[in-house]
Amino acid sequence: MSSKLEKQKQLLNEELEEILTPLCNTTDLFELIRNILMVEGRDPTSTNSQKPWPLLPLVVADSISGNCEHVVPAAAAIQLLMAAGDVFDDIEDSDVSDSISSKYGTAIAANTGTTLLILAEKALTRLNNRGINNETTLRVIEKINSFFTNACIGQHLDLSLARSVLNEGQYLDIVKLKSASQIECCCHAGAALSTIDNMVVDLFSVFGQNLGIMAQFSNDIVGVITKKDIIRRKPTLPMFFGFSHSDDKSRSILEKAFNPSCLNEVSTDQVKNVLFSSGGIQYTSLKMSFHRELAKETHYALEHRGISVRQLMEFLN
Numbered sequence: 001m002s003s004k005l006e007k008q009k010q011l012l013n014e015e016l017e018e019i020l021t022p023l024c025n026t027t028d029l030f031e032l033i034r035n036i037l038m039v040e041g042r043d044p045t046s047t048n049s050q051k052p053w054p055l056l057p058l059v060v061a062d063s064i065s066g067n068c069e070h071v072v073p074a075a076a077a078i079q080l081l082m083a084a085g086d087v088f089d090d091i092e093d094s095d096v097s098d099s100i101s102s103k104y105g106t107a108i109a110a111n112t113g114t115t116l117l118i119l120a121e122k123a124l125t126r127l128n129n130r131g132i133n134n135e136t137t138l139r140v141i142e143k144i145n146s147f148f149t150n151a152c153i154g155q156h157l158d159l160s161l162a163r164s165v166l167n168e169g170q171y172l173d174i175v176k177l178k179s180a181s182q183i184e185c186c187c188h189a190g191a192a193l194s195t196i197d198n199m200v201v202d203l204f205s206v207f208g209q210n211l212g213i214m215a216q217f218s219n220d221i222v223g224v225i226t227k228k229d230i231i232r233r234k235p236t237l238p239m240f241f242g243f244s245h246s247d248d249k250s251r252s253i254l255e256k257a258f259n260p261s262c263l264n265e266v267s268t269d270q271v272k273n274v275l276f277s278s279g280g281i282q283y284t285s286l287k288m289s290f291h292r293e294l295a296k297e298t299h300y301a302l303e304h305r306g307i308s309v310r311q312l313m314e315f316l317n
């Protein structure tokens with residue numbers, strides 16, 4: 001991790017520590033929430049393949065204005081909202097054995113998720129301490145809430161349509177709403193708090209959306225390789241491609257794999273083989289590259305406007 005990213009990480013962690021202060025002498029809720037904030041993709045210190053998404057608002061702000069301290073409360077709020085989304089997702093999907101709901105039950109998990117939401121709202125009011133005027137603060141709060149409303153709509157579609165026969169286009173719409181909107185939110189907030197140039201804000205939003213789609217497709221590939229999504233019967237892009245590009249025998253394997261009434265009729269290895277041999281994995285990887293190129297295009301446009309995007313490139317690898 002570069003020294004700049006280290007400093008940004010430290011700023012964000014200090015902000016979160018302050019936001020969590022009201023909980024520290026009360027109950028074990030403090031430790032619970034601290035641990036949630038440290039999981040993959042939420043922990044800005046993470047060095048594994050998951051990107052440190054909560055640092056994105058700081059990186060974006062720094063690339064625009066050479067400073068990032070003014071966006072730290074927004075980054076903290078988004079990190080808390082994303083963590084809340086994960087806690088609720090684990091309750092709703094009930095498919096993760098080490099989730100808060102599996103370990104402590106639905107009641108504790110629901111209260112933990114609610115606490116994260118309230119702390120996120122509190123974090124946003126701290127923007128005023130960083131010299132952000134009321135008008136900008138309100139505008140950014142409204143945008144952040146809109147992105148997360150989209151995440152809720154995407155989650156609803158995902159939950160209600162999971163067992164229907166979707167096509168690739170519908171799946172992409174859900175991905176944009178449920179997952180990409182959150183990464184887009186990180187980029188949008190970082191930019192909207194750092195410039196009044198709407199074109200720059202829009203370019204960063206487009207960058208964030210493509211980054212978010214890439215992240216979901218990468219997750220889809222990992223879900224097949226590790227067989228996690230096959231075991232959970234979770235329809236993802238490799239599966240949609242496999243369905244429409246397989247012979248009858250392979251398609252029948254996929255149909256059985258995603259049909260709960262055909263439990264154990266096909267093995268996870270059979271399904272994984274079909275998803276590879278149909279080209280589903282290569283296709284998903286190509287789609288990732290396509291969205292990486294779209295993200296890069298916004299970079300060129302931003303550089304053209306004198307904004308250095310060097311640090312952001314790390315998020316594309």
Ligand SMILES: CC(C)=CCC/C(C)=C/CC/C(C)=C/COP(=O)(O)OP(=O)(O)O
Pocket residue numbers: 081082084085086088089093117148151152155178179
């Ligand atoms: C409170 C709040 C901010 C709510 C937003 C709505 C919500 C619960 C969104 C879910 C977010 C998300 C990307 C979950 C993981 O998806 P997945 O189940 O496809 O991935 P997984 O493999 O990580 O479970």
